[in-house]
Amino acid sequence: MRSFSYQRASDPQAALQALAVTAAATTPLTEASSQPLAGGTTLIDLMKLDVMRPERLVDINPLAGNWAQVDLDGGNLKLGALAHMSQVAGHAEVRQNYPVIADSLKLAASPQLRNMATLGGNVLQRTRCSYFRDVSYAECNKRNPGSGCAAMDGFNRMHAVLGTSHQCIATYPGDFAQALIALDAAIEITSKSGPRSMSFAEFHRAPGDTPAIETVLAPGELISGFAIDGRWPRSVYLKVRDRQSYEFALASAAVALDLQNGVINDARLALGGVATVPWRAREAEAVLKGQKLDDALAERAADAAFADARGRQHNAFKIALGKRVVAHALKKAIAMEI
Ligand SMILES: Cc1cc2nc3c(=O)[nH]c(=O)nc-3n(C[C@H](O)[C@H](O)[C@H](O)COP(=O)(O)OP(=O)(O)OC[C@H]3O[C@@H](n4cnc5c(N)ncnc54)[C@H](O)[C@@H]3O)c2cc1C
Ligand code: SF4
Structure with missing residues (x-):
């Protein structure tokens, strides 16, 4: 691991000041020479691997007094943004009014990680593409722009089938972001x-021609929190993975429904494990609105969600799997007793 300096920020202004020192507007956020440190479960991991x-x-944990509510x-x-995953997953009112949030966090990582990791760091976690995480591979457009993509013709079982580009097919690995999208959340950002x-x-930004740029956050900016309008008790997070705990999604779906007399008045659907960014499935939402859910409608919505999917040598199974996850999550949401 390379040596680095450590600074503890006493308040937001001090943190912004410390981060601004070396931040140029054109530098991809992940390449900025000053990085905020929250739980460190992504950042320190990637520093040990020499990826970051x-x-x-700049340790922002002292800001938790105002930023962990x-x-x-x-x-x-x-x-x-500095609330811990475990704190939010276990919060009684969140569990009752936003089960999709509580479950997306509870089904992620491990208890120890959830105790350390924060919400702001969670939405900025980086892909688990093994060619990205192993610097002995020269070809990775995300880590080393212009070098190529070892995953295209390599082992791509965990990679994305939606939102890919000719430069990068890496999957966005998190769970919580899908819940935020299904709830139409806002993100709050602080800068100088x-x-x-x-x-x-x-x-989040799809890879396109610049896979190194993953979000619209600029160097020197901080996430302070997230805001969600209204309560969404009829909401579900369903995650399918290779084993039942401590594993990233092969396919997941976050669903939030507003039902009136059995008819779907509003539907939000976001997909995980299958796309390069947390993926809002608007075509599927359009299929659902104004309808009563039955098996045929659930399948039509699932087909719509994956209409543009493109499988590769090892990951084509994610299309069929993802459709089943969507249909099952919809039925689970409808069956909830509110
Ligand atoms: C073994 C393992 C398994 C995992 N499994 C899952 C899983 O199944 N599902 C899942 O969703 N996640 C999983 N994770 C990822 C984990 O949830 C994230 O590592 C964690 O949420 C990141 O939060 P952190 O506070 O530790 O972030 P840090 O590592 O401190 O920061 C991550 C990045 O965000 C930046 N940052 C942090 N906070 C802010 C802020 N407020 N404003 C601006 N920038 C900020 C940092 O500079 C850094 O670049 C797993 C991680 C590990 C190590
Ligand atoms: S899929 Fe993206 S992250 Fe993985 S090797 Fe290719 S360019 Fe790099």
Whole structure:
């Protein structure tokens, strides 16, 4: 592991100041020489692997006093970026009103990791593509722009079938982001020019020609929290993986439904494990709205969700699997007793 300097930020301004020192607007966030340190479960891991090489870590944990809240005020939910995954997964009101959030967090990683890891760090976790994580492979456009992609013709069983480009087919590995998308959440960002808020669905960037740029967050900016309007008790997170715990998704679905007299008034659906970014399945949502769910409708929605999917040598199974996960998650959401 390379040497780095460590600085503890006493407040948001001090953190922004420390991060701004070496941040140029054109530098991909992940290449910035100063990086915020939250739980460290992604960042330190990737530094040990020599994939990320920051010169300075700015510890933002002292900001937890204001940035770790879980607030269900007036029927809207606020989640601080420094709240721990375990804290939110176990929160009684979150479990009751937003089961999709609680389950997406509970089904992720391990208890020890969930105790360390924060929500802000979670949405910035990086792909588990083994060619990306192993620097002995020269070909990786995400890690080494312009070098090629070893996964295209390599072992690509875990890779994406949606949102891929000719440059990168790496899967976005997280679970919580799909829940945020299904709930139409906003993400709150703080920078030296002040706070801003945007739709979380616009936060991640598909690889396109620049796979090294993964989100719209710029160097020197911080995530302060997430906001969700309304309560979504009829919401579900379903995750299928190679083993039942401590494993990333092969395919997952986050579903939030608003039912009126058995008819789907509003439907939000996000997919995980199958796409390069947390994937909102708008075509499937359109199929569902104004309808009563039965097996045929669930299958039509699942087909719509994967209409543009492209499988490769080892991952084509994800298309059939993903469709089954979507149909099953929809039926589970409908069957919930609210
Ligand atoms: C073995 C293992 C298994 C895992 N399994 C799963 C799984 O099944 N599902 C899943 O969803 N996740 C899984 N994870 C990922 C884990 O959830 C993330 O590593 C964790 O959530 C990251 O949070 P952190 O606070 O530790 O982030 P850090 O490692 O501290 O930070 C991650 C990145 O985000 C930046 N950052 C952190 N906070 C902020 C902020 N507030 N503003 C701006 N930038 C910030 C850091 O600079 C860094 O670049 C797994 C991880 C491991 C190691
Ligand atoms: S899929 Fe993306 S991350 Fe993996 S080797 Fe190819 S370019 Fe790198």
